[in-house]
Amino acid sequence: MTANFARSICLAAYLTLAACASAPTPNPAPSAKATAPAVERRQPAPPKTNTDATFALLSEADTALGAAQPKRAILLLERAVRIEPRNFELWIRLSRAHLATDNMNAAMQHARKAIALADVAVGVTTATAQAKAWLQYAEVLEYRGQKQEAASIRRRYGQQRG
Amino acid sequence: MAAQNKRKSSNRRAKRRPKQQRFWPRLRAAIWRLIWRTLIGLSLLTVLLSAGYAYYIDRTISKTFEGRRWSVPAQVYAQPLELFSGLALSKSQFITELTRLGYRPDLELNSAGTYREDSRGVTAYLRGFRFIDGFRPAQILRFTFNNSGIRQITEPGSGEVVLVRMDPAKIGSFFPSHGEDRIVLTPEEVPTLLAEGLKAIEDRNFDEHRGFSISGILRALIVNLRAGATRQGGSTLTQQLVKSYFLTNEQTLQRKLRELAMAVILELRFSKQDLLTAYVNEIFLGQNGARAIHGFGLGAQFYFNKPLNELGVAEVATLISIIRGPSYYNPFRHPERALTRRDRILDTFYSDGLINAAAHRNAKAQPLGVVSAAGRGGAYYPAFMDLVRSELSERYSNTDLRSQGLQIFTTLEPRLQENTQQAVSRTLNAIERERELPSNSLQAASVVADSQTGEVLALVGGRQGRVDGFNRALNAQRSVGSVIKPVTVLTALNQGMDLTDKIVDQAVTLPQPSGETWAPKNFDGKTHGAMPMYLALSRSLNLAMVDLGQRVGIENVQQQFTTLTDRRPENPYPSFLLGAEAMSPLQTLELYGNFASGGFHTRPKAVIAVLDENGSALSHHTFEMRQSIQMPKVAALNRALELVMRRGTGRTSPFAQLGVAGKTGTTNDNRDSWFAGFDNSHLSVVWVGRDDNQSTGLTGSSGALRVWNAMARRNGVDPITPIPSDDLVAIEYTSGQRATERCADVVLLPVRTPQSLAIKPGCNIKPSLKQRLRSIFTDE
Numbered sequence: 001m002t003a004n005f006a007r008s009i010c011l012a013a014y015l016t017l018a019a020c021a022s023a024p025t026p027n028p029a030p031s032a033k034a035t036a037p038a039v040e041r042r043q044p045a046p047p048k049t050n051t052d053a054t055f056a057l058l059s060e061a062d063t064a065l066g067a068a069q070p071k072r073a074i075l076l077l078e079r080a081v082r083i084e085p086r087n088f089e090l091w092i093r094l095s096r097a098h099l100a101t102d103n104m105n106a107a108m109q110h111a112r113k114a115i116a117l118a119d120v121a122v123g124v125t126t127a128t129a130q131a132k133a134w135l136q137y138a139e140v141l142e143y144r145g146q147k148q149e150a151a152s153i154r155r156r157y158g159q160q161r162g
Numbered sequence: 163m164a165a166q167n168k169r170k171s172s173n174r175r176a177k178r179r180p181k182q183q184r185f186w187p188r189l190r191a192a193i194w195r196l197i198w199r200t201l202i203g204l205s206l207l208t209v210l211l212s213a214g215y216a217y218y219i220d221r222t223i224s225k226t227f228e229g230r231r232w233s234v235p236a237q238v239y240a241q242p243l244e245l246f247s248g249l250a251l252s253k254s255q256f257i258t259e260l261t262r263l264g265y266r267p268d269l270e271l272n273s274a275g276t277y278r279e280d281s282r283g284v285t286a287y288l289r290g291f292r293f294i295d296g297f298r299p300a301q302i303l304r305f306t307f308n309n310s311g312i313r314q315i316t317e318p319g320s321g322e323v324v325l326v327r328m329d330p331a332k333i334g335s336f337f338p339s340h341g342e343d344r345i346v347l348t349p350e351e352v353p354t355l356l357a358e359g360l361k362a363i364e365d366r367n368f369d370e371h372r373g374f375s376i377s378g379i380l381r382a383l384i385v386n387l388r389a390g391a392t393r394q395g396g397s398t399l400t401q402q403l404v405k406s407y408f409l410t411n412e413q414t415l416q417r418k419l420r421e422l423a424m425a426v427i428l429e430l431r432f433s434k435q436d437l438l439t440a441y442v443n444e445i446f447l448g449q450n451g452a453r454a455i456h457g458f459g460l461g462a463q464f465y466f467n468k469p470l471n472e473l474g475v476a477e478v479a480t481l482i483s484i485i486r487g488p489s490y491y492n493p494f495r496h497p498e499r500a501l502t503r504r505d506r507i508l509d510t511f512y513s514d515g516l517i518n519a520a521a522h523r524n525a526k527a528q529p530l531g532v533v534s535a536a537g538r539g540g541a542y543y544p545a546f547m548d549l550v551r552s553e554l555s556e557r558y559s560n561t562d563l564r565s566q567g568l569q570i571f572t573t574l575e576p577r578l579q580e581n582t583q584q585a586v587s588r589t590l591n592a593i594e595r596e597r598e599l600p601s602n603s604l605q606a607a608s609v610v611a612d613s614q615t616g617e618v619l620a621l622v623g624g625r626q627g628r629v630d631g632f633n634r635a636l637n638a639q640r641s642v643g644s645v646i647k648p649v650t651v652l653t654a655l656n657q658g659m660d661l662t663d664k665i666v667d668q669a670v671t672l673p674q675p676s677g678e679t680w681a682p683k684n685f686d687g688k689t690h691g692a693m694p695m696y697l698a699l700s701r702s703l704n705l706a707m708v709d710l711g712q713r714v715g716i717e718n719v720q721q722q723f724t725t726l727t728d729r730r731p732e733n734p735y736p737s738f739l740l741g742a743e744a745m746s747p748l749q750t751l752e753l754y755g756n757f758a759s760g761g762f763h764t765r766p767k768a769v770i771a772v773l774d775e776n777g778s779a780l781s782h783h784t785f786e787m788r789q790s791i792q793m794p795k796v797a798a799l800n801r802a803l804e805l806v807m808r809r810g811t812g813r814t815s816p817f818a819q820l821g822v823a824g825k826t827g828t829t830n831d832n833r834d835s836w837f838a839g840f841d842n843s844h845l846s847v848v849w850v851g852r853d854d855n856q857s858t859g860l861t862g863s864s865g866a867l868r869v870w871n872a873m874a875r876r877n878g879v880d881p882i883t884p885i886p887s888d889d890l891v892a893i894e895y896t897s898g899q900r901a902t903e904r905c906a907d908v909v910l911l912p913v914r915t916p917q918s919l920a921i922k923p924g925c926n927i928k929p930s931l932k933q934r935l936r937s938i939f940t941d942e
Contacts, residue, residue, distance in 0.1 A: 053246035053325040074784055075295040078770075081785070083244050085614035086842065086883075094785070103784075109762070112789045113614075116760045119793070120883045 054080040054087060061093055070100035088117035088129055092136045099143055108144075111137040131157040219420075220427050223408060227428065227440065235335050235346050236568035236772075238550060240576050241619075242293070242330040247322075250311040256284055262576060263331055264468035274300040275472050282306055285318075291329040294571055294771045294779065298327060331576050334547050335460070345459030345470075349439045353471060355516060356458060356478050357438055362514045363482050363507055365399040369434060373400045373425035400425040403441045406456075447481065448488045450542070455488075465493065467533040475517055476525035479507040480532070493532045501530055545623030546574050548633045549748075549768040558772065558781060567775030572768050573617035578844075578877055582608055582620040583627035585872035590625050590850070593868065597859060604858060606850045606869060607634035607747045609766070610877075613845040615785050616755050616764030621748075632853070635747045640851060642750055643741035644702045644811075644862065645827030645836045646723075648757065648799060650739055651699050653714045653722040655795045660913050661696040661802050662891075662898045665713070667706035672736050682708055682740055685828070685861075694898030696802045696911060700810030702826065704740050711739035725790055726756045726763060741827060750838055751847045757800055757823070758840035760885065761791035797885035798912045804882065805909060807839070809895055811863055817874045821881030824870075826862025833857055835865030843880040846870055887912045894922050901925045 057080035064073040074097045081090050095110035114136060118129035134157045142150035243259055245251070251259075260277050265286065268276035277286040283306035290300035303326060306313045315323040335345045361368045367375045375398050397405070404424040428437060446454060447461035455464045461481050462470040473481070483503040484491050493500035505526055512522040550572055590604045602625070610620040623633035632638075655661070667690040671681045682704050684690070689705060698706035711719055719739060720731050733743050745753075748766055756763050764787045771782040791799070803823035806812050811826045824839025835850040835858060850865035852858055858865060891913040893899065894906040900916060901908050905925040913919060917930040 052248070053244065056324045071782070072295060075782065078785060079244075079295065081615060082241070082612070082617075083246075085612055098784070106784060106786070109787050109789060110785070113762060113787065116762070116789075116793055119885050126886065 051084075054084045054090065057083075058090065058093060061097065065093075065097055065100060068100075070097045073097040074101070086117050086120065086122075088114045088121050088133055091117060092133055095136050095140060099140060104140070104144060107140045108137075111140050216423065216427070219424055220431070223404075223424050223427060224431050226407065227432065236570050237332055237345075238334040238336070238547065238570045238572060239330040240333045240572060240574040241770075242291075242327040244325065244327055245305070245312060245315060246325045247312055247314050248310070252311065253279075253284060253305075253307045256305060256307075256312075259328065259577070260284075260286060261467075263328060264463075264466075264472070266468070266472075271302060273472070275468065288326070289329045291327075292569075292773075292777055293327065293330075294773065294782070297777075301326075330571070332463070333543055333572070333574060333576070334550070336547070336551075345457060345463065346443045347439065347457075347459050347470065349435050351471065352439055352442050352458075353473070353478065355475065355511075356442065356470070356482070358514075358516050359478060359482050359507070359511055360399065360438070360441070362510050362516065364402070364485065368399050368438070371398055371400075371429075373427075373429035374398055374422055397421075398425065399441050400428055400437055403437060403444060404428065406444050406446060407440075445485055446488060447484050448492065465532045474525065474528070475511070475521050476504065476508065476528040477531060479504045479511065479525065480530055483507050493530050497530055497532075504530070543574065543576075543579055543621070543627070544631075545627065545633050545635055546572070546579065546618070546621045546768065548623065548636055549618060549621055549766075552636065553767070553769045554772075557769070557783070568780070569773040569777075571770045571773070573612075573619060573770060574621075574768070575619040578610055579620040579622075579627075581876035582610055582873050583622050585876055586622050586848075586869055587625050587627070589869045589872045593850075593860070593865065599859075603852060604850060604865075605634060605853050606848065606866075607638060608846065608848045608869065608873070609635050609747050609751045610844055610846045610873070611751055611755065611758075611766055613755075613758035613840050613843060614760075616752075616759065616766055616787070617770075618748075618751075618766050618768045619844070621768075634849065637746060638849065638851075639744040639746055640834045640849060640855075641742055641829040642745045643827030643829040643834060643836055644704075644707075645750060645825050645838050646738070646741040646743060646753075647699055647702065647707050648803060648825060649723050649726065649753070650707055650711045650714065650719050651695060651802060652726075652791065652795060652799050653719045654695060654710055655798055656722070656792075657714055657718070658914075659695065659714075660915065661798055661911050662694045662893060662913050662919060664692045664898070665695050665698055665706050665710045666692050667698060667703045667709065670705060670708050670712075672708075674735065680735070680737060682737070694893075696805055697896070697898065699802050699825075700805045702806075702811050708736060708739055711736060723753075727753050728763070728765075741829065747847045747849045750836070750849075751845060754838045754840065754845055754847065756790050757796060757803065758845035759787070760800075761789055761793060761796035762787040763790040764788075793885065794887070794912065797887055800882070801884065801911055804884075805895075809909070811861075812837075812839070812867060814863055815867055815871050815874075817871065817879050820879050821884075822874075822879060823882060824867075826867055828861040831857045832859050832861065835860040835862050837862055837866035837870045839870055840882075841880045842882050844877065846873060848873075889913055889916070891916045891919070893919070897922065900927055902927065 057076050061073040061076040061080070064070070064076060074094065077090055077094045077097060081087070081094070084090065091110050091114035095107045095114060098106035098110060111133065114133035115130065118133040119126060121129035134153050138150040138153035138157075141147075141153070257277070257279060265275050265277050267278065268287075269278055271278055271285065271287045274287050274289040277284055283304060285302065285304045287302050288298075288300060291298055302318060303323060304316045304318060306316075315326060317323050332345075365371075365375070365378070367378060371378075378398060401421050404421050408424060443457040443459065445458070446456055447458070448455040448464065450464060455461055458481055459470050461484070462468060462473055462477075465481065465484075466473060466477055480493060480500065483500060484493070486503070490496070491500045491503055508517075508522055508525050511517045512519070517525070550570065554570070586606045586608055590606055593599070594601060594604055604625070606622070606625055608620070608622040609618060611618050621635050623635045624631060651661075654663070667684070669681070669689055671679045674680050684704050685702070690701075690703060693703075693706060695706075695710060698710070716734075716736055716739065720734065723731050727749065729749075731738055731743050735742075751766055752763075755766070764785070767783060767786075769783055772780045774780050800823050803825060804821070806826075807815065807818040807822050807824050812818050812824050815822075820841075822839055822841045824837060827836030827838075828834070833851060833855055836848070838845075838847045840846065848866040848869045850858065850860060850869060860866075889912045890910045891900060892902055892908040893911050893913070894901040895909045896907065897920075899906075899920045899922040901922040902925050906922050921927045921929055
């Protein structure tokens with residue numbers, strides 16, 4: 001009886017509140033930082049020490065791309081990826097180089113790979129990394145004639161580019 | 163009258179006598195004529211037959227010889243080691259790498275292929291090499307080290323070098339069209355000392371004779387008669403070559419005559435230099451398991467782990483000494499015998515003026531110098547080469563493969579390959595010992611790939627790595643068991659379910675098309691009721707997975723499998739959900755590549771590029787991938803697979819808590835033990851079982867996972883960087899309820915609708931309106 005009475009009171013109170021405001025949002029999902037148990041907390045990945053090496057290859061690839069040698073650029077970038085496979089920048093450049101060889105499919109897939117890796121980028125904010133990767137994706141879409149989608153992505157990420 | 167009759171009679175005899183006298187000579191003449199005609203006929207026939215046979219031999223051996231002589235085989239290379247400041251490679255590891263590549267210590271750094279070690283670092287004279295993207299000339303570089311690896315690389319007189327590639331290990335040399343293993347040298351590549359030394363020891367009259375040497379045969383006969391045993395062969399180099407190319411070892415007159423005829427024809431057809439080069443490339447120099455070591459190029463690698471042109475005088479003499487009896491003079495098994503013969507050969511070199519007194523003295527003072535079994539043959543990986551051959555035949559045209567002097571660049575990492583092979587062999591030995599299983603009853607296969615690119619870095623086809631034979635990594639088709647379960651979980655995630663959604667682990671009986679019923683069971687024979695999906699995966703519960711499979715639809719699970727592997731499952735029935743699907747370890751690697759790469763399908767790849775003899779790329783296999791799983795789904799699945807390691811069937815691994823993801827698999831009657839797992843860098847698949855498909859008594863954890871542990875111990879672990887997610891919720895592991903780490907044993911999982919989750923009592927989490935209402939009306 002008491003329980004039923006309490007339920008009625010509660011129901012009435014909540015209905016009243018609901019009428020004058022939107023339903024209270026549930027507790028926000030706890031963020032990883034707030035509630036991560038000790039075992040799940042990890043140190044960020046150790047800083048990569050191969051940056052200079054991959055940067056050297058990246059620069060050389062850029063030069064090759066500038067000299068209209070996209071195939072050479074691909075060779076250099078794939079070499080860099082073997083050293084640092086999770087570097088999203090390298091995948092962006094690979095997408096660009098494939099675009100230069102008219103290999104649409106590879107350009108598209110490598111841009112997607114860059115987007116996936118931008119989430120776990122090291123040494124740059126996720127937002128910046130995401131923007132760079134998405135803008136490359138937009139580049140590929142535009143090349144394929146999907147101009148509206150490309151423009152939409154550019155509107156969304158154009159300001160965030162680092 | 164009587165006298166008259168007698169006279170008549172004697173007249174008749176007189177008339178008859180001349181006739182008789184004519185008959186016998188005529189008969190004799192006829193017989194002779196017959197004999198002559200027969201002889202002439204036979205002679206003509208013999209001439210014709212001989213000419214035909216000679217023509218046949220000529221055509222056969224010339225064709226074969228031409229083909230072999232002019233076929234420059236493809237050279238197959240492993241991935242080169244990239245060196246840069248900051249690379250985690252200690253000085254001793256660097257020296258091991260140099261040794262693996264056949265670099266030798268030399269204080270003077272007199273030639274490429276040498277290095278000098280001092281207290282602070284290593285100076286190495288790198289060999290020049292033509293890579294896919296250009297030539298790197300030979301250069302002297304200085305490497306210094308600190309506690310974390312390479313500190314700095316400098317070029318004396320020039321300054322710091324940011325990045326440099328070692329020359330890659332040559333891991334094979336074969337004719338791609340028929341797969342034969344050789345290191346073939348051109349006439350210009352045959353060292354003079356070897357050419358002249360061979361003549362001095364094996365065939366003094368080589369430059370004069372026409373295929374056989376009467377004086378040589380007589381000399382050998384005298385020596386052997388004196389010794390009372392066969393001490394010396396009378397065969398010329400040409401005859402030895404013929405024997406090696408075309409004939410068996412049978413000791414018959416017929417074979418000897420054929421050998422002689424063939425030798426003469428070869429001599430008529432080809433120059434002395436061609437014949438000597440063919441001999442250098444062909445002669446048998448030993449056996450390494452099932453692999454025959456033919457030719458001095460391969461012999462130099464096998465016995466001394468360096469190219470022929472880097473051999474010293476003593477080493478050349480040792481190789482020549484082996485020809486006479488590769489088993490009898492085997493320098494590994496009979497070093498004293500080999501040393502004595504080598505010294506005799508060095509004496510001959512000196513007496514013939516091939517080397518001077520100082521070189522003679524120095525060479526004799528040297529030990530045999532053959533490289534121990536562990537280090538040698540480091541460049542022989544038959545299982546990986548099978549994958550290379552298969553990929554070449556699939557992706558390259560026959561015309562391309564028939565081209566001469568191809569250079570094939572592959573993805574193999576020799577250090578990883580060696581480590582993986584050792585891990586497989588030693589773990590199987592240990593398991594057999596501990597469980598008192600018959601020796602060598604277990605078999606295994608393992609494949610390791612780069613988790614992002616799908617490039618195959620190591621491939622082990624059986625417990626004995628250097629032995630050609632059945633390649634289980636590519637060809638063993640075995641049921642994969644629970645290793646397939648993530649496919650069902652992914653199908654559910656793609657249909658909008660959460661990892662925390664409840665599924666039911668209860669007994670189930672399903673009718674089969676055959677009329678029988680299928681009643682799967684859990685490994686422990688029990689049922690566990692309702693539980694969250696991630697927990698069912700973590701504990702690998704069969705009944706819960708069948709329940710999930712039926713909910714999402716087996717045809718959808720199979721469609722998901724096809725999306726992930728580009729192949730249709732063989733088994734259309736619900737038992738597919740529990741891994742009643744035969745796959746090879748390589749195919750399993752392809753499946754898990756989707757998860758390890760963060761949602762991209764790649765075909766495992768072994769060949770990076772093939773260059774023709776001019777260094778132009780016939781083809782370059784760029785990275786090929788297709789996004790197969792959306793990011794949030796693969797992020798969720800990978801967290802579940804991490805839980806399998808941290809909390810579930812993988813928890814016994816000493817690396818389970820470091821941030822690795824994976825899944826064990828065990829098939830009926832413990833016939834197959836599987837593990838597929840990955841970290842940030844590597845994806846690995848291990849299978850352990852028996853070739854006769856009998857029970858091993860091993861589960862995925864007690865068999866394949868142990869092998870993986872041994873691999874991780876050697877190769878290291880690069881912890882997974884989890885994909886960030888905005889919807890991570892702390893969940894009590896055993897119940898699937900929302901909780902905090904202060905009140906429960908929690909794990910973080912992405913949940914799209916956390917408000918739908920039950921809250922663990924006492925955790926002080928404010929329930930949502932919906933939850934409060936629900937609790938009011940349902941007495942929760």
